[in-house]
Amino acid sequence: MSPRASSASVRPVREAASGAATAWRGLRTWSTSPGLMAWGLLPGAITAALFGGAAIVIATQLAGWSRSLASLVVDDGSWAHGAVQVIAALAVVAGSVLVAVYAFTAVTLTIGQPFFERIGRAVDARQGFVGAEPDEHWARSLLRGVGEAVRLALLTLPLAAGLFLIGLVPVVGGIAAFVLGASIGGWFLALELTAYPLARRGHVSLVARRAVLRRNRAKVVGFGAAVFVLFLIPLGAALFMPAAVAGAALLVNDPGFATRAHQEGVTPDPTAQPPDAER
Structure with a gap:
């Protein structure tokens, strides 16, 4: 393998690690702005x-669901029933976690929009970016x-249904479903978490944001997967959300991230109105 090919194969791994490190930098924002982050x-x-309530329902019904799924495959009294039930339970968890984590993030960002936008502006200012607010009425932005x-x-x-089916594969299914779930879920989380910092840079619509993130895919997935794993910790999604928002602003401020997007021809969202300068 040539040195150039070797470098090309290592680069995505290095960028994914850099993205994961950005999530850690977001956690460190607590030490510099605890009052801001607490909001x-x-x-x-x-x-x-x-x-x-939904979490309680899943937790209390998981044994019954997995038992029913196992009974569809093997007889209740067979020696394999217990093993199949465990595999089915892991598959149910793998399939539901992706939807649950994304839904939690989307709802929390919507409820706490003013708080999280304030965190994003503060991180931008510390990184030397004096941006502009999108010229979009708050009601239209919310809708x-x-x-x-x-x-x-x-x-x-x-996608969750696909992870459920993968999770049914004995031995390797659960591990594969978790890795794929963290990667796919991380991408969706990054799309949500970077919405405001990218909007301040002219990339307002989902199509425009996705175009920017796609050109930095490895770094974005690394960041999002790290956040996804943190959100799996009990109460982690609630506790780490401010740090994830700060990390998303740091990700967008990364010089390599912005430069590469510019070089690849990403332009501000043409449907967005020219924003007014921030006062």
Whole structure:
């Protein structure tokens, strides 16, 4: 293998690691702005209360669901029934986690939009970016954001079904479903978390944001997967949400991220109105 080919194969791994490190840098924002970050805990707490009921239902019904699924494959009294039930339970979890984590993130960002936008502006300012607010009425922005979140949420459903089927594969299925779930879920999380910092740079619509992120795919997936794993910790989605928002702003501010997007011909969203300078 030539040195150039070797470098090309290593580069995505290096960029994914850099993206994951950016998520850690977002956590460190707590040490510099604890008061600002603390406000971001409130929306997560509200969403956690809303989603708590669904989590309880899944937790209490998981044994029954997995037992029923196992009974479709093998006889109840057979020696393999217990093993198949465990595999089915893991598959159910793998399929539902993607939808749950994305839905939690989308709802929390919608509820806490003013708090998270404040965090994003503060991180931008510390990085030396004096941006401009999108010239879009708050009601229109909210409706557009909700519409985009619903579109992405519907897209996660067939993907979750695919992860469920992968999770049914003995031995390797659970591991493969987790890795794929973190990667796919990380991409969806990054689309949501970078919405505001990219909008301040002229990339308002989902199509425009996706074009920017796609040209930085390895770094974006690395960042999103790290956030996804943190969100799997009990109460992690509520506790780490402010840090994830700060990390998303840091990701967009990364010089390599911005330069590469520019070189690849990414232009501001043509449907967006020219923003007014931030006062």
